[in-house]
Amino acid sequence: MLTNAPRGTKDILPEEVTAWNFVEEKIRSVCKRYGFQEIRTPHFEHTELFHRGIGEGTDVVDKEMYTFEDRGHRSITLRPENTASVVRAYLQNKLYGTGSATKLFYIGEMFRYDRPQAGRMREFHQFGVESIGQESPMADAEVILLAVDFLESLGLKDLQLSLNSVGCPKCRPMYRKALQDFFRDKLGELCEDCNSRFERSPMRILDCKVDADKPFMKDAPKITDCLCEECQEHFHAVQKYLTEADISFTLDPRLVRGLDYYTRTAFEIKYAPLGAQSAVAGGGRYDGLIEEMGGAPTPAVGFATGLERVLLALTKQGLLPEANAELDAFIIAQDEAASAMAFSLLARLRRAGITASMDFAGRSMKAQFKQANKLNARFALILGEEECKESAVTCKDMQTGDQRKISLEEIVTTICSEVKH
């Protein structure tokens, strides 16, 4: 118990940190190119924020939140996603005052109480983007482009982009009703799950694994046929811009997003080999959220990607960068007296910008050489009895095996000039 991290959490060990840094660097560079600025919001918020922002009745809010009362009797929730927080920060700090659109990105931990699986942790990491204040379909396309660009810049292949429009508060109720009218007399033929979906989210019946292949499914009304004129136009424009930017996508009229705030554009990027957790990125437009949270009516688009899933995909495709630790010099000391001198040499080398190391355990010289070899040291600096007497150090090139004696005074500058080009 004591030596086990809580279920659904995971240590990111030194060997993995290289990969995480690699991904985070890509995020920062792609966001910079697209003009998105980083924002960091608190890891917990007032519970009410998520109730309002994400919506009561969603799975995330109803059964996946880490909610607790703090010592001041406030109801606090560990953020299960970051859009609500970013919008809150946008309103609180009046970021709309800047005049132009506000384009933000974040990287950070999110928390959801769910049954863990590979690619689904209780504490997990998301990179996401929010473009606030632009109604243009170009903003939708820009955000999608950024997501694709990011994933492709990592080297990922075989990703599938699905696109849909979920309409707006004007046309979506009409679609819901159309669906319910269509399914009402077929409830007997639908599975148990679908029967329970009928009232709550009839759109989900469309992508039911059990019923999806039933012959009548293909006759079900499509949302894209029920969109109002404005939504229709917007959706076509998004497709046009994507096509012109040479992004391939498939229209998926059954793609619905689970959070209440989505309007119009919805998209998802999948990497199929990840199985049940194949959704690597997902997002869309949420024109109603900012007003819902007390701001002026403001359109917005965004997406989030699950970094654990991105890392899994990278691992599957063998794209992880190797962590090759480089060591310029390893100091080898023969005895205790030499060891003391070695330590001060170590300090001088490091202060001069050299990557250096030595053994503190008083092991045999042979063992120290083995260690130098294992650490891939460029030079072994040997301090034996003889060298101590002469105030010198034997410098051995671990590749060639060549070695020569150099005075203690000159050794640091010698190594510096050898190591730096």
Next chain:
RNA sequence: GCGGCUUUGGUGAAGCGGUUAACACACUGGAUUGUGGCUCCAGCAUGCGUGGGUUCGAUCCCCACAAGUCGCCCCA
């Protein structure tokens, strides 16, 4: 929250109801007492996820729990 599968040392793993739990890698030490990468030798789980139970006896049988994993749900 539901169902299936899995759980042996640092790692990959073999194993059987009954005396020393294979093997490999890694690690540590050694092969004429100042020199590595090859080779050779030696050491390295009183322990087989945790807790119960069955049995004369269980790592191997049963139950519970935990963790992991696959699928469902949901989502990133």
